[in-house]
Amino acid sequence: MPHEVIMPALGMAQDTGKIVSWLKSSGDAVKSGDALFEVETDKATMEVEAPADGYLTDVQADAGAEVPVGNVIALISDSAEDSGTLAKAAPADTASDTPAEPATQTAALPDGAEVIMPALGMAQDTGLIVAWHKGLGDAVASGDILFEVETDKSTMEVEAGQDGFVAALLADAGEEAPVGDVIAIISTDKPDAPVQRSIADAASPKAVAPEKTEAQADEPESAKPTATPTKAAAPKPAPAAKPRADGRILASPKARRLALEQGLDLNRLVEAGHPQPYHASDIEVLKALPTAPAAGTATAQSRRLTADLPHDGFAAFAAWAADTAGLKDAPALLAGLAGASLEGDHAIVAIETFGQTRAFAVPAGPLGAITPADDGAAPDLTLRDLRLSHISTVDLGAEDTPVLTLARAGDGLSITLECAAHHLTAREATGLLSEFAGRMEQPLRHLL
Amino acid sequence: MRDITLSQAVNEALAEEMRRDETVFIIGEDVAEAGTPFKVLSGLVEEFGTERVVDTPISEPGFMGLAVGAALTGTRPVVDLMFGDFIYLIMDQLCNQAAKAYYMSGGKLNVPLVLRTNLGATRRSAAQHSQSLHALVAHIPGLKVAMPSSAYEAKGLMKTAIRDDNPVVIFEDKLMYNDKAPVPEEEFLIPFGEANIKREGADITLIGTSSMVQVCEAAAEILAKEGIEAEVIDPRTIVPLDEATLLKSAKKTSRVIVVDEGHQSFGITGEIASRINEKAFYHLDAPALRMGAMDVPVPFSPALEDITVPTPEAVAENARKLMSGEMIHAA
Numbered sequence: 001m002p003h004e005v006i007m008p009a010l011g012m013a014q015d016t017g018k019i020v021s022w023l024k025s026s027g028d029a030v031k032s033g034d035a036l037f038e039v040e041t042d043k044a045t046m047e048v049e050a051p052a053d054g055y056l057t058d059v060q061a062d063a064g065a066e067v068p069v070g071n072v073i074a075l076i077s078d079s080a081e082d083s084g085t086l087a088k089a090a091p092a093d094t095a096s097d098t099p100a101e102p103a104t105q106t107a108a109l110p111d112g113a114e115v116i117m118p119a120l121g122m123a124q125d126t127g128l129i130v131a132w133h134k135g136l137g138d139a140v141a142s143g144d145i146l147f148e149v150e151t152d153k154s155t156m157e158v159e160a161g162q163d164g165f166v167a168a169l170l171a172d173a174g175e176e177a178p179v180g181d182v183i184a185i186i187s188t189d190k191p192d193a194p195v196q197r198s199i200a201d202a203a204s205p206k207a208v209a210p211e212k213t214e215a216q217a218d219e220p221e222s223a224k225p226t227a228t229p230t231k232a233a234a235p236k237p238a239p240a241a242k243p244r245a246d247g248r249i250l251a252s253p254k255a256r257r258l259a260l261e262q263g264l265d266l267n268r269l270v271e272a273g274h275p276q277p278y279h280a281s282d283i284e285v286l287k288a289l290p291t292a293p294a295a296g297t298a299t300a301q302s303r304r305l306t307a308d309l310p311h312d313g314f315a316a317f318a319a320w321a322a323d324t325a326g327l328k329d330a331p332a333l334l335a336g337l338a339g340a341s342l343e344g345d346h347a348i349v350a351i352e353t354f355g356q357t358r359a360f361a362v363p364a365g366p367l368g369a370i371t372p373a374d375d376g377a378a379p380d381l382t383l384r385d386l387r388l389s390h391i392s393t394v395d396l397g398a399e400d401t402p403v404l405t406l407a408r409a410g411d412g413l414s415i416t417l418e419c420a421a422h423h424l425t426a427r428e429a430t431g432l433l434s435e436f437a438g439r440m441e442q443p444l445r446h447l448l
Numbered sequence: 449m450r451d452i453t454l455s456q457a458v459n460e461a462l463a464e465e466m467r468r469d470e471t472v473f474i475i476g477e478d479v480a481e482a483g484t485p486f487k488v489l490s491g492l493v494e495e496f497g498t499e500r501v502v503d504t505p506i507s508e509p510g511f512m513g514l515a516v517g518a519a520l521t522g523t524r525p526v527v528d529l530m531f532g533d534f535i536y537l538i539m540d541q542l543c544n545q546a547a548k549a550y551y552m553s554g555g556k557l558n559v560p561l562v563l564r565t566n567l568g569a570t571r572r573s574a575a576q577h578s579q580s581l582h583a584l585v586a587h588i589p590g591l592k593v594a595m596p597s598s599a600y601e602a603k604g605l606m607k608t609a610i611r612d613d614n615p616v617v618i619f620e621d622k623l624m625y626n627d628k629a630p631v632p633e634e635e636f637l638i639p640f641g642e643a644n645i646k647r648e649g650a651d652i653t654l655i656g657t658s659s660m661v662q663v664c665e666a667a668a669e670i671l672a673k674e675g676i677e678a679e680v681i682d683p684r685t686i687v688p689l690d691e692a693t694l695l696k697s698a699k700k701t702s703r704v705i706v707v708d709e710g711h712q713s714f715g716i717t718g719e720i721a722s723r724i725n726e727k728a729f730y731h732l733d734a735p736a737l738r739m740g741a742m743d744v745p746v747p748f749s750p751a752l753e754d755i756t757v758p759t760p761e762a763v764a765e766n767a768r769k770l771m772s773g774e775m776i777h778a779a
Contacts, residue, residue, distance in 0.1 A: 254702050257730040279734070
């Protein structure tokens with residue numbers, strides 16, 4: 001079993017070492033501890049010793065070569081003959097060891113360690129392979145640069161991470177691969193049937209790309225190689241225009257508080273494609289956004305009504321309901337009072353408190369029958385509870401649903417109804433607000 | 449105002465208090481003729497004699513226990529613990545006895561004792577003489593913990609500590625003994641629990657303890673050149689902690705980095721960052737970050753030792769990340 005001679009790491013921040021001179025020649029008998037070659041780093045020149053007794057063979061790099069740390073540069077073998085087990089991996093000649101004819105597209109993938117497209121940025125979905133630095137069948141050491149990848153932020157070199165041979169390349173230079181997808185395979189032994197394909201070829205992803213995104217699968221054209229790597233140097237990628245799949249918005253506590261205090265909806269930033277997470281500075285962007293197109297045309301026909309109550313009876317009512325009827329979910333009660341104020345038998349009411357939204361299904365009937373609404377059910381009415389904030393009046397314009405806003409007014413309560421003209425007629429709007437105001441002032445009346 | 453070294457400041461504080469109050473005495477290893485390995489106490493035995501500057505054998509648990517007894521019976525001992533690392537040896541005397549006597553006696557007994565010791569790595573003193581163990585004692589109710597960041601604080605906090613009727617542990621940074629700072633000639637005390645705003649800024653708050661205050665100030669200089677105005681705060685005592693000043697600054701800047709030379713895990717940085725995250729949550733635009741020493745025994749290799757403690761460059765780099773809105777999960 002031959003011993004490998006690798007380029008040692010002699011400094012803290014050393015990536016490569018330069019072989020100044022060989023002190024032994026290929027085929028020489030060496031003893032463990034003999035100086036084999038001199039290496040120069042940015043800091044010092046040092047002699048590197050043989051790790052074992054034997055013969056120096058398979059020398060991979062000549063004097064003067066810069067070799068990445070960790071690369072095998074020679075073997076100490078039992079005989080003086082080159083074993084040939086090392087592919088020429090010296091920097092100058094990457095393609096000298098031409099591999100066998102690449103196997104057909106459908107061939108099973110060789111065994112080996114999978115190399116995946118790494119996530120180099122927080123919001124990165126794909127990476128553009130700028131170039132492969134190793135060819136099919138090439139020998140690679142763990143620290144060798146395997147390929148270059150470009151994201152919206154930067155171009156980076158990615159190391160092989162494994163010693164071995166490039167047994168499969170599953171994406172072409174110029175192609176964009178989803179983060180996490182396997183793009184190469186490194187085998188321990190020299191591969192008999194190396195596989196080369198491109199992402200565009202791999203219409204049926206098989207096991208190679210288990211996490212392929214829908215977009216990629218549906219639109220293979222989009223995965224076609226891009227003309228030049230410079231394309232992605234454009235300032236920003238088209239950001240995801242949809243909310244995140246789980247519906248949560250990533251925003252700092254301060255950004256949420258500012259949005260709430262100013263009555264701003266972070267969803268509008270999401271819809272505008274503004275990249276998350278949101279910070280206080282993004283609230284300025286939110287404020288500068290043009291109003292939503294739907295609202296823009298309807299502004300002239302929007303309705304805004306305000307009711308002022310000297311007394312907020314809800315807290316006492318909620319306490320009474322919890323004690324006597326076991327109805328402990330105050331937002332559900334609030335939804336009940338609002339839903340019952342709408343005309344119709346059944347309503348979905350969304351309660352927005354402190355940036356959180358909960359939707360309730362409010363049937364005609366007792367308050368106990370209120371249940372959380374099904375996911376995705378569009379609310380008929382939104383109730384924005386700002387009683388715990390310092391906001392006293394709102395004038396936010398119509399939104400997708402009629403919005404009732406509760407704000408503190410001294411010891412009492414100020415209720416504002418805002419809606420588009422097509423949501424509610426003037427009669428319906430005044431009816432809704434006066435019904436609801438009455439219920440908030442004397443909730444027990446609702447039970448009668 | 450003249451500039452004096454941190455050593456001289458401590459020496460002056462002790463001499464002034466020993467002159468003022470004859471019950472104050474010093475006890476420890478090599479405190480008399482030797483004046484400690486750091487020469488902090490030079491000249492004191494000449495003025496006050498070996499009755500009040502007491503050399504002991506190498507016997508930390510012994511002289512610490514002795515000092516607790518002396519404090520319980522009416523004197524004000526200043527115990528010199530040569531290296532902060534030796535605090536492990538005196539844990540029972542300090543944490544079980546001194547820290548609890550007042551509480552367990554229903555206020556009938558008190559222990560007016562000062563434990564002077566040190567912290568700080570990068571002195572090439574290896575893993576057993578380089579630790580910063582203030583978090584160990586800050587964890588114990590009944591102990592006050594002062595961390596002077598310059599000669600000025602060293603003097604003012606020492607005088608306050610000696611006059612305190614309960615046990616106080618003072619950690620001096622052993623690398624700062626020769627650092628000079630302006631110190632008034634007239635008498636002054638620095639009250640405990642009052643943070644010092646070393647530099648005002650609107651963008652980010654850097655909270656540093658002991659020598660990390662200098663690190664934060666250097667980071668603030670770097671950041672100022674890039675248009676980031678950092679506020680630097682020195683809590684001066686971590687027990688009691690001036691939470692109000694820290695929270696006010698956190699609410700103003702909405703970003704905080706806490707820098708301390710103790711190991712990062714379960715340390716001072718975690719405690720302070722957590723209080724800010726709890727009490728200023730809705731004002732924060734980024735998580736309050738901890739930057740402590742690496743969770744490793746302090747290496748003897750200089751190259752390795754230097755990378756275990758926070759540096760101005762590292763603080764500035766984290767500050768930039770917070771400012772740019774990058775999501776950080778680890779410092």
